[in-house]
Amino acid sequence: MVTYIIRRLVLAVPALIFISFIIFMIVKLSPSDPTANLPLTIPPEVREQIRESLGVNEPLVGQYLRWARMMFITEPLIMLEDALCSQDRLPGRVLPDGCWQIVPPDTSRIISYQTRSPVFDLIAVSLPQTLWVVGTSYIIGILIGVPLGIISAYKQYSVTDQAATFFSMVGFSIPTFFTGTMAIIIFSVWTPTDAWWWLPSSYTTTHVVNDWDSFVFQLRQMILPMMVLGLYNAAQISRYMRASMLDNLQQDYVRTARAKGMGERVVVLRHVLRNSLIPVVTVIALNVPAVFGGALITEQVFRVNGIGYQLIQAIRGADVPMVQTISFIFAVLVVTFNLIADVLYGILDPRIRYD
Amino acid sequence: MIQAAQFADCLGARAPECTEANFGPIGTGPFVVDEFRPNDVIEFSANENFRNPDQPGFATVTFRGGGDAVSAARSVCQTGEFDYAWNLQIDPQILADMEAEGLCTVVTAFGTSVERLHLNQTNPDPELGDIRSTAEAGPHPFLTDPIVGQALSMAIDRVLLTELGYGAGGAPTCNVLPAPELYASTANDACLEQDLEGAIALLDEAGIVDSDGDGIREYEGTPLSVVFQTSTNAVRQDYQALIQDWWSQIGVDTELRNIDASVFFGGDPASPDTFQKFYADIEMYTNNFAGVDPQAYMANWVCDDWPRPETQWQGANIQRFCDPAYDELVAEMSTTADLEERGRLAREMNDMLMQSYSIIPITHRGGVSAHAASLEGISMSDWDSELWNIAEWTRTPGMERE
Numbered sequence: 230m231v232t233y234i235i236r237r238l239v240l241a242v243p244a245l246i247f248i249s250f251i252i253f254m255i256v257k258l259s260p261s262d263p264t265a266n267l268p269l270t271i272p273p274e275v276r277e278q279i280r281e282s283l284g285v286n287e288p289l290v291g292q293y294l295r296w297a298r299m300m301f302i303t304e305p306l307i308m309l310e311d312a313l314c315s316q317d318r319l320p321g322r323v324l325p326d327g328c329w330q331i332v333p334p335d336t337s338r339i340i341s342y343q344t345r346s347p348v349f350d351l352i353a354v355s356l357p358q359t360l361w362v363v364g365t366s367y368i369i370g371i372l373i374g375v376p377l378g379i380i381s382a383y384k385q386y387s388v389t390d391q392a393a394t395f396f397s398m399v400g401f402s403i404p405t406f407f408t409g410t411m412a413i414i415i416f417s418v419w420t421p422t423d424a425w426w427w428l429p430s431s432y433t434t435t436h437v438v439n440d441w442d443s444f445v446f447q448l449r450q451m452i453l454p455m456m457v458l459g460l461y462n463a464a465q466i467s468r469y470m471r472a473s474m475l476d477n478l479q480q481d482y483v484r485t486a487r488a489k490g491m492g493e494r495v496v497v498l499r500h501v502l503r504n505s506l507i508p509v510v511t512v513i514a515l516n517v518p519a520v521f522g523g524a525l526i527t528e529q530v531f532r533v534n535g536i537g538y539q540l541i542q543a544i545r546g547a548d549v550p551m552v553q554t555i556s557f558i559f560a561v562l563v564v565t566f567n568l569i570a571d572v573l574y575g576i577l578d579p580r581i582r583y584d
Numbered sequence: 585m586i587q588a589a590q591f592a593d594c595l596g597a598r599a600p601e602c603t604e605a606n607f608g609p610i611g612t613g614p615f616v617v618d619e620f621r622p623n624d625v626i627e628f629s630a631n632e633n634f635r636n637p638d639q640p641g642f643a644t645v646t647f648r649g650g651g652d653a654v655s656a657a658r659s660v661c662q663t664g665e666f667d668y669a670w671n672l673q674i675d676p677q678i679l680a681d682m683e684a685e686g687l688c689t690v691v692t693a694f695g696t697s698v699e700r701l702h703l704n705q706t707n708p709d710p711e712l713g714d715i716r717s718t719a720e721a722g723p724h725p726f727l728t729d730p731i732v733g734q735a736l737s738m739a740i741d742r743v744l745l746t747e748l749g750y751g752a753g754g755a756p757t758c759n760v761l762p763a764p765e766l767y768a769s770t771a772n773d774a775c776l777e778q779d780l781e782g783a784i785a786l787l788d789e790a791g792i793v794d795s796d797g798d799g800i801r802e803y804e805g806t807p808l809s810v811v812f813q814t815s816t817n818a819v820r821q822d823y824q825a826l827i828q829d830w831w832s833q834i835g836v837d838t839e840l841r842n843i844d845a846s847v848f849f850g851g852d853p854a855s856p857d858t859f860q861k862f863y864a865d866i867e868m869y870t871n872n873f874a875g876v877d878p879q880a881y882m883a884n885w886v887c888d889d890w891p892r893p894e895t896q897w898q899g900a901n902i903q904r905f906c907d908p909a910y911d912e913l914v915a916e917m918s919t920t921a922d923l924e925e926r927g928r929l930a931r932e933m934n935d936m937l938m939q940s941y942s943i944i945p946i947t948h949r950g951g952v953s954a955h956a957a958s959l960e961g962i963s964m965s966d967w968d969s970e971l972w973n974i975a976e977w978t979r980t981p982g983m984e985r986e
Contacts, residue, residue: 344622346603354621413655417663430655430663431648434624532651534624542623545846 230575237571241564248560249300253293256553263342263549283340296553299339304349306331307338343548351539351551352558358434359535361447363524366455370462371513377463378470378509382478383497393467400464409457409530416453428453431532454531458524469512473505480504506577514570518562585611614640614975623650634975641961641978654678660954661688667956670970673819676751679952689957692753694950695966696763696881697872699754699823701812701944702903703727703736704865708811717862717904718892726803727810727865731790733941738786739830741778746947748826749819757948759934766923767878767930772938783834794835801835810865813841813857815848820868823946853896860891862902870949876967879926882933883914903942910936958983 263283280286284295311318314328324330338347377397381390417430429450438447477483478501486496525537536555543551574581587610594602607620612635615628628645648666656669661682672679672690683690705728707721715721726732742756758772787793792803800807812828814820821842828838841864843857849869856863873881883889884900887908891899910933917929937943951966961976 341622344603345606346622350603351622354624413658413663417665418658422664429665430659431651431665434621435619435627435646529651530655532624532648532655534621534650538650539623545844547850547852 230572233575234568234572237568241568245561245564246297248564249297249557250293252556252560253296253553254289256549256556257289257292259547259549283342296339296550299337300554300557303332303336303338307349339550339554341543341548341551343543343546343551348551348554352536352554354434355534355536355539358432358533359521359524359528359537362432362451362454362528362531362533363458363520363535363537365451366458366524367462367517367520369455369459370466373459373463374466375470375509377467379474379497379502381467382471382474385475390471393471397464397467400460401468405457405461405527406530408460409453409527412453412457413530432534434534454527454533457530458527462520465516466509466513469509470505473508474501477501477505503577507574510573510577511570514566514573515563517566518559521559521562587611615645618644625649636975639975641976645974657682657954660956661685664956667959668953668962669955670951670953672952672954673750673753673817675818676749676753679954680751683954687957688954690752690952690954691962691964692950692952693964693966693970694755694763694948695872696761696878697870697949697951697966698757698760698762698945699868699870699947699949700760701736701866701868701946702862703733703942703944704862704867705904705906705942708863708865710863714893719890719904724865725806726792726808727942729790729803730939730941731786732792732803732808733944735783735787735834736831736836737775737941737944738779738783739834739836740827740944740946741830742776742946744778745823745826749822750947750949750952753950753952754947755950757945758938760937760943760945761878761882761930761934762945762948764876766927767934769931769934769938771931771935778830780830780833787834799832799835800837807837808835809837809839811839811841812866812868813843813848813864814868815845816842817845823868851898858897859902860897860899862891862904867902868946878930879917882917882930885933885937886911886914905937905940905942907936907940 263280263285284292287295310324310329310331314324316325316328318324323334339349340346341348341351344351377393381387381393384390413430416426416428420427430453432450432454436443436447436450438444483496483501486500487493491500521536524535525541527533528535528538529541536558540552540555542548543555590605590610591602594605608617610616614631614634616631618627618629620626626647628647630640630643634640653669653672653674656666657672657674657679659666660669661679662685664687679690682688704717704724706717706719707724708717709721710716712721742758746754746756756776758775759769761767761769787801792801792808794801796802798807800809802808810831812824814824821840824840824842828840831838847855847857848859851858851860855861859867859869885905886901887906889899889901890904890906891897891902913929913933913936917926917933920926920929938945951964951970953964953970955962958980960978960980961973963973963976964970965972
């Protein structure tokens, strides 16, 4: 198993480099000018200097190598610097005394065309929101969806199953921009602002959790987006879980297990569930990257300044470096979660151990 | 006003790199930036060194971006989470209903913004390829004739459009330069009244008639078929649909296009869909000028300010108007100091543009904002930032919040 993981990790490196090249080229081929959004008063020769300083006049391969150096060397080293240093940076990206400055402060970084600030600073600001809101709602979706799927498969056509099917059809078929707006109208507009069940309609990204009250506030502002996304995710997962459970419940080994005198609890939770989880794990793991990118409608409705929202803004603003970087991060997530899914198969099913 | 010392290293080509200076400029205003998150939020706190020790009236300001106009209005007028929302270009009825709930007050102010149609004076025929909508393409087959433009203008009911699209936030206008008062012409006000029959008669008299019986008039053999583009926006699409209908009644065939605002106004010289490239016969958008003096604005329509490939399609003379007499007036205004005389020149230039019918103004648009009922001291102006007197804003006594 360990050799398998190592082999997969080693293979992932050329794959990611290839992906990064493709992403860079595809995004780059779209016509865009980094100075297009600047005020019209800037004279043409200054525009040319700005293009020059951003390196867009070099040949494409040179530009790719420049971007790859920043993406794979400069930015990780800067992250490492930050991780090793407990103090804040001084102006001009200089580290205070006692910290290890690996990257000279004037090294060029990937600069966003839109905001003229380093792309990774923007991602560092928006990633926590995505993890908090989208991540927790995905976990909640799993926690609701898996048991719901098990129950409705085991008690097929019962009232519980009908209710669960209804719930998942509702969650699956109503788009999140509709459920989101409905939730805002019910819990933010119709509810009096001083009631305990009133919930804020937009997400405050600068909120810092440092005591109980601020934690409660954080929880309250997360409830609406979590509810909306959680409903959608739970609906999807419970359908897969139910279908997979139904397939397995018909198998001979289930009859054998029952014939051996095993309790229903052991039959369902140990035998059937474990076998049914394999397709569900694939769906869950492979959906994680989609969740990061696909929650952008919910992020827009509740103004969560997450990474999907940043991507949309970057696409609209023709912010090539930002689009390239975020797309590549998504690619890394896809590769990583593919690997995680493969490893989980091995844990769930000893026959698949790849050794 | 920004500090020279802070931006000393940020001039010219280094401008894109000065993140720290750009995100926290040192100025003289009532608030200082604490945190700036692009596309999201800016947090300010009161400037301790502000010139007036009693101001500002608030300790912090949170400035949220993103979202659409409806949700911005909702956060002020319905949930009360925010105190001020600007640029509320939404259905006037929805906004009025929200205001009726009593949490907010809607305020409007008029500056110089005019929603107008530009009639391409050059030929945008796609068959011309790269040279279309440039001087090389030659004049437009029919829109350079003021008679056609006049008929298109007469067919439009500006009062109805404005009422429907902007409510109290707009007023019908016949001038591209509607304010300040000194510069506003009254020579074109007849356009406020829709006159479909007059438009039909005008075209008939000029011999622009439907000769082949397909319901569309021909101008020297060219059918009056136009492509009419604007940015994607509910109000603009309403305008387009109504105008298309009126024009069809006078025998003009209209094809509608709408383009995402970020592309249309994005100015990307590589995109065929920008308003500067103007690969259409007619386009609609709003423009205005900053400050109160129209000299620079009226100079937009000089002959050599056409957007063209050599200027990366930059240029303000969007409809490609050119009249040497107009250029002379622009030159004269730049050497005239007397205010009355400047007023006369500006009005004359406005009338010249209007009578060329290369611009058809429709609505004089005001800024529409909403503020919480508990906020006092707001004196909205469209001549400056709406926040120009934010130092004087206070909370109504007795309505303080935490």
